[in-house]
Amino acid sequence: VDISAAERVPGVHAVVHAGNVTQHPFGYGLDNIPLKTEKVRCVGDEVAAVAAETEDAAEAALDAIEVVYEPLPAVYDPFAALEADAPRVHEDNVSMRWDFEHGELAEAESRAAVVVEGMYSSPLSAPGSIETHTCLASFDADGHLTVWTGVHMVFMYRKALADALGLDWKRITVVQPPIGGSFGGKIDIDPIDFITVLLARRARRPVRISFTREEEFTGSRVRQPMHIKLRTGADAEGNILFRDADIVSDNGAYNAWGSHALLVVMQTISSLYRLQAARMRSRVVYTNKMYGGSVRGFGNPEATFAVESQTDEVAQALGMDPIELRLRNANQPGDVTPQGMRITSCGLTECLETVRRESGWGRELPAGRALGAACFIHVGGGARIYPSDGCGTLVKVDEAGAVTVISGASELGQGSETVIAMIAAEEMGVPLEAVSVRNSDTDIKPWDVGAHASRTTFVAGNSARLAAREIREKLLETAAEVLEAAPEDLVIEDGLISVRGVPERALSYERVVRRRLLRQGGNTLTADAFYDPPTEPQDARYLGNISAAYGFGAHVAEVEVDVETGLVQVLSLWTAHDVGRAINPLGVEGQIAGGAVMGLGLALTEELRLTPEGALMLPSPREYGMLTALGVPPIHINLVETIDPEGPFGAKGVGEAGVIPVAAAVANAVARATGMRPRSYPMAPWKVLEWLEEARKPAGRA
Numbered sequence: 001v002d003i004s005a006a007e008r009v010p011g012v013h014a015v016v017h018a019g020n021v022t023q024h025p026f027g028y029g030l031d032n033i034p035l036k037t038e039k040v041r042c043v044g045d046e047v048a049a050v051a052a053e054t055e056d057a058a059e060a061a062l063d064a065i066e067v068v069y070e071p072l073p074a075v076y077d078p079f080a081a082l083e084a085d086a087p088r089v090h091e092d093n094v095s096m097r098w099d100f101e102h103g104e105l106a107e108a109e110s111r112a113a114v115v116v117e118g119m120y121s122s123p124l125s126a127p128g129s130i131e132t133h134t135c136l137a138s139f140d141a142d143g144h145l146t147v148w149t150g151v152h153m154v155f156m157y158r159k160a161l162a163d164a165l166g167l168d169w170k171r172i173t174v175v176q177p178p179i180g181g182s183f184g185g186k187i188d189i190d191p192i193d194f195i196t197v198l199l200a201r202r203a204r205r206p207v208r209i210s211f212t213r214e215e216e217f218t219g220s221r222v223r224q225p226m227h228i229k230l231r232t233g234a235d236a237e238g239n240i241l242f243r244d245a246d247i248v249s250d251n252g253a254y255n256a257w258g259s260h261a262l263l264v265v266m267q268t269i270s271s272l273y274r275l276q277a278a279r280m281r282s283r284v285v286y287t288n289k290m291y292g293g294s295v296r297g298f299g300n301p302e303a304t305f306a307v308e309s310q311t312d313e314v315a316q317a318l319g320m321d322p323i324e325l326r327l328r329n330a331n332q333p334g335d336v337t338p339q340g341m342r343i344t345s346c347g348l349t350e351c352l353e354t355v356r357r358e359s360g361w362g363r364e365l366p367a368g369r370a371l372g373a374a375c376f377i378h379v380g381g382g383a384r385i386y387p388s389d390g391c392g393t394l395v396k397v398d399e400a401g402a403v404t405v406i407s408g409a410s411e412l413g414q415g416s417e418t419v420i421a422m423i424a425a426e427e428m429g430v431p432l433e434a435v436s437v438r439n440s441d442t443d444i445k446p447w448d449v450g451a452h453a454s455r456t457t458f459v460a461g462n463s464a465r466l467a468a469r470e471i472r473e474k475l476l477e478t479a480a481e482v483l484e485a486a487p488e489d490l491v492i493e494d495g496l497i498s499v500r501g502v503p504e505r506a507l508s509y510e511r512v513v514r515r516r517l518l519r520q521g522g523n524t525l526t527a528d529a530f531y532d533p534p535t536e537p538q539d540a541r542y543l544g545n546i547s548a549a550y551g552f553g554a555h556v557a558e559v560e561v562d563v564e565t566g567l568v569q570v571l572s573l574w575t576a577h578d579v580g581r582a583i584n585p586l587g588v589e590g591q592i593a594g595g596a597v598m599g600l601g602l603a604l605t606e607e608l609r610l611t612p613e614g615a616l617m618l619p620s621p622r623e624y625g626m627l628t629a630l631g632v633p634p635i636h637i638n639l640v641e642t643i644d645p646e647g648p649f650g651a652k653g654v655g656e657a658g659v660i661p662v663a664a665a666v667a668n669a670v671a672r673a674t675g676m677r678p679r680s681y682p683m684a685p686w687k688v689l690e691w692l693e694e695a696r697k698p699a700g701r702a
Contacts, residue, residue, distance in 0.1 A: 001048060005064035011057035014203035015065070017048040021198050026164040026189065028255035031090060034164065034194035039072070041089055041253035042288050043615045044218045046191045051199040051207045076614055078227070078250040078285040089286035095251050096284040098262035100270060100542045102338035103277030108242040112233030114317040120230065120306035121680040122663075124250075124608040125223040127295045128626050131180025132216040135196040138206035145172045145197065146441075150179040152187040152410050153450025154442050160189045165197055175441040179412045183598070184294040186412075187452055188221050188256045217619035221293025222608060224258045225250040226265070228306040234314050240329045243307070245269050247282035251292060258292020259284050261299030263385070264378075266542060268303035271337035272377045273311075273329035278338050288614050294452060296595065300378055300660045301602060305681065308374035308664035312671065322668065323356050323373055331377065331552065333642075340543040341550060345642035345652070347578030348375060348552040354576035354638045359556040369560045369571070372669025374661035380580065380652035381549030381644070382533045383453035390532030391456075392446025393463040395424065395471050397525040399517055401495075401510030403428065403435040405467075408448025409460035411439050414655055415587040416456040420464045422583055423648050427468035428475070429492030430509055446528065454653030457583065458549065459533060461648035466529035474525055475509055478516040482507060534646065549644045549652045553577040555596075555661045559669040563692060566685035568670055570600060573662070574636045580644035580652030588654055589637045595658020596635050601627040603663040605682050625682065 003015045018037040025033050036045050048065050052058035073087040080086055081093040109115065136148040145167060151157045154174040162169035179186070192209055200207040211219060231244040251259055262282050270278040315325040330348040337343065352375065355361070359371055382389040394406040405424050411417045417437040425432040439445070448460065476487040479497040483490065483505055491500050498506035513525050538544035556574045561567070575592055582588045605625030609617045617623065643650035667678040670688070676695040678688070 002066040003048060005066070006050060006061035009052070009057055009061040009064060011053040012050060012061045013053070013205065014051040014199045015048065015061060016195065016198045016202055022166050023194065023198070024164050024166065026160060028259050029095065032254040034191045034198065042290055044290055045253070046195060049195045049199055051203045074288040074614060076287055076289060076610065078248050078287055081285050081287050082283070089253060089288060093286045094283050095255055095286050096259055098266060098280065098282045098284070100266050100278065100280045100339070102270065103242070105242050105244060105277040105279050108277040109233050111235055112241050113236035114314060115231060115233040116310055116313040116317055117229070117231040118310060118313070118679060119227060120309055121227045122225055122302040122305060123680070123682065124225050124289065124610070125602060125606050126217055126608055126624060127183035127185030127223070128621065128624070129181030129183055129185055132211040132213060133186065133190065133192055133220050134208065134210040135193050136206060136208040137197045137200040139200055139204070143171065146175060147172070147193070147197065148175045148177055149193060150182065150186045151176070151189060151193070152182065152412065152452060154410070155447055156450060157189050157193070158442055161193065161197060164194055173441050173443050176410060176439060181413045183296040184298065185220050187294045187450070190220065192219065213621065214619045217608065217624065218290065218616055221256055221258065221295070222252070222290050223295035224252055224261070224292025226299070226302040228302065230306045230310050232310045232314055234318060236318070238318055238320050238325050238328045240273050240275060240314065242277040243269050243275060245280045245282070247280065249282065249284045250289065251284045251286055252289040253286065254291045256291050257294035261292065261294070264299040265303040267339060267341065268300055268307055268377060270339050271341050272307055272375065273326070273331060274335065275338055289610065296598060297656045297659045300376065300656070301599065301663055304374060304376050304660050305664045305667065308661060309667055309677070312372070312668045313677070323352055323361060326373065326375055327352050339538070340545055341547070342545045343550055344646065345549060345578070345580055345644040346552055347640040347642040348554070350640045351375070351552060351554040351576035351578055354640065355554045355556040355574045358636060358638060359558065359574040361556065368563065368673055369558065370669045370673035371556055371558050372665045372667065372672055373554060373556045374664035374668060375554045376552065376657065376660040378551045378657055378660060379453050379547035380551035380654070381458045381547045381646060382455040382535060384535040384537050384546050386449055388532055389449055389455070389459065389535060390530050391448040391460040391463045392530045393460070393467040393528065394446055395467040395527045397471060397513050399514050401434055401513055403430060405435060405437045405464055406440055406445055407437055407460050407464060408446045409456050410448070410451040412451055414456070414591065415584065416460065418587060419457050419583050420460055423461045424464045424468040426649065427465045428472045430495045434495065446530070454551065454655040454657065456653070456655070457651050458647050458653050459531060461583070461651060463529050463531035465648045466531055467527045470527035470529065471525060474516070474527070475512050479507065479512045482512070482515060548646045549580065551578055551652050551654060551657050553657055553661065555665040557662070557665040557669045559666060559673060561670055561673045561688070563674065566688035566692065568604060568666070568683045568688060570604070570633045570666060572634050572636065573600070575658070576638040576640055577654060577657055578640045578642050578652070579654050580647045581641050581650035582639050583649060583651050585639065588639060591654050592637050592658040593635050595656065596662055597627060597632050599659040599662025600632065601625065602659070603666040603681050603683060605684060607682050
């Protein structure tokens with residue numbers, strides 16, 4: 001790498017590459033490095049970077065950098081990468097293995113009246129948030145680093161920056177501005193973050209990097225492809241006895257969050273419906289592709305596509321109605337799954353009955369049209385994948401009565417600040433308009449593990465409720481002095497504190513705040529709380545109650561298939577979700593609708609297609625196949641409230657749920673409409689035509 005000409009370009013203040021910076025490996029297994037040293041493994045790998053006063057100067061300097069590459073053999077197919085003579089992406093092309101076994105599988109299979117099997121595949125796809133990756137870094141005169149970034153996990157991000165760049169993490173402040181969406185694409189710390197800091201340190205002035213839309217597709221994390229070979233057995237009465245899965249996850253060139261998506265795949269294969277035995281053998285395989293992140297659903301849309309496609313195949317083999325089969329095997333409150341997941345609240349049966357009723361399941365439809373159903377299970381009360389799954393909250397009430405909540409939670413556009421404000425106001429008994437939530441920086445906000453696993457409402461909400469409860473107790477304590485009553489005899493409603501049963505003996509909470517503060521020996525009205533859910537990490541056998549609650553739901557899709565063109569149209573989608581309690585019903589409906597639209601894109605159109613050299617073909621939203629509003633059918637949302645005993649006011653997380661069962665429901669509807677079983681998605685017209693043609697061939701030729 002020769003940067004000498006680039007450094008001479010007018011307006012250039014810094015040029016960095018592996019040869020002139022201090023950097024250390026990062027990522028799971030420490031298999032990645034910000035600026036690549038001797039080898040690049042995929043299109044999008046970062047080799048050198050420039051900071052300049054203008055974009056034109058930066059582009060000119062990039063063009064002036066000379067890099068000599070020696071072409072190496074590449075491998076883009078994960079099955080080819082498993083061959084003994086395959087090119088080595090790293091020392092071993094198998095990055096990780098995730099294996100699980102429960103029960104006597106052979107014994108369960110011996111009792112099966114039907115056993116169905118098949119291979120189910122998902123594509124390379126993108127999160128596609130409206131705001132691209134942006135990072136701004138600045139060192140002050142004392143060497144203190146401040147970074148503005150859209151990452152989910154600011155405290156872990158701060159530590160990762162320090163470790164990879166040799167910095168003191170006590171001298172790093174991370175500011176998390178309002179984020180224009182992520183869908184998991186910004187959960188990882190990425191090379192863009194490290195490189196922005198390296199440039200700022202070398203330029204000795206603030207530096208910002210923002211991806212273009214094309215760079216967002218190429219340079220950020222993706223949803224990695226998965227290939228799931230699955231077998232399911234059931235007895236003659238329709239009881240599902242076992243599942244047996246062999247999975248290959250196409251990891252891409254490095255380990256990011258996506259390498260751990262098999263954790264969720266395992267949960268769906270082992271724990272959706274009541275099983276007696278389950279086995280899973282899986283490999284995370286390196287290939288020379290963009291690498292996978294924690295995209296919304298985190299492996300569950302892929303797993304649910306396989307499991308729920310095969311559930312329909314089992315029903316067909318038994319001659320049973322697909323919803324009746326699901327109802328017979330539905331999870332119930334009090335169940336403990338093969339992985340030790342303890343189910344508290346569970347509305348799966350109600351969800352199935354709701355979509356069956358609302359969709360008119362069983363009604364006669366014209367040729368080429370059909371209904372398809374699919375269910376899901378997903379964590380709804382955090383996920384203990386780190387030693388702590390907790391979140392901190394600070395609450396302050398000033399002398400005017402303004403309530404400020406400083407939460408460790410991350411607002412990604414999902415509406416978490418509104419929910420946290422509602423929980424705090426409800427617990428304190430004050431008007432919602434009196435409460436504001438501040439998402440500050442790492443110097444001020446309390447610790448939180450970050451936004452993932454649909455955990456924010458449950459974990460941050462419980463934390464806010466605990467802190468608000470302490471404020472309420474202090475208000476009652478002071479009000480009791482004025483009203484000459486015991487604190488336990490007082491009530492707070494809409495900001496008014498009164499004696500129970502004697503409403504005329506009352507005063508406003510604002511007066512109580514001032515009474516507590518503005519007197520000799522007074523004190524401020526503050527509280528802090530930290531909530532860590534009552535969960536446990538999974539052990540070496542992948543056993544453990546990883547979440548404090550689990551979300552369930554069912555979707556029914558009505559599709560029409562044109563067998564002449566292969567076009568699949570979704571005419572309507574009915575959804576029912578067990579949400580525990582909807583704290584903000586409109587926000588919950590928005591999350592489910594948004595997830596459903598994302599799921600429809602996965603089912604029908606979205607795919608990152610590669611050239612033979614591993615580059616993206618036309619990296620843009622249009623060519624990728626991202627749905628627009630014109631492509632979205634009516635989505636009917638039904639909320640099933642089961643009031644979870646551990647959730648804040650009974651709530652459970654729903655952020656990822658809407659996307660999970662859509663592709664499976666659409667595939668099941670297509671199969672019922674055509675007699676042809678889709679075994680991958682997206683179900684694009686040219687693929688459907690090919691599958692229909694294959695299905696028409698005689699059995700010996702197919």
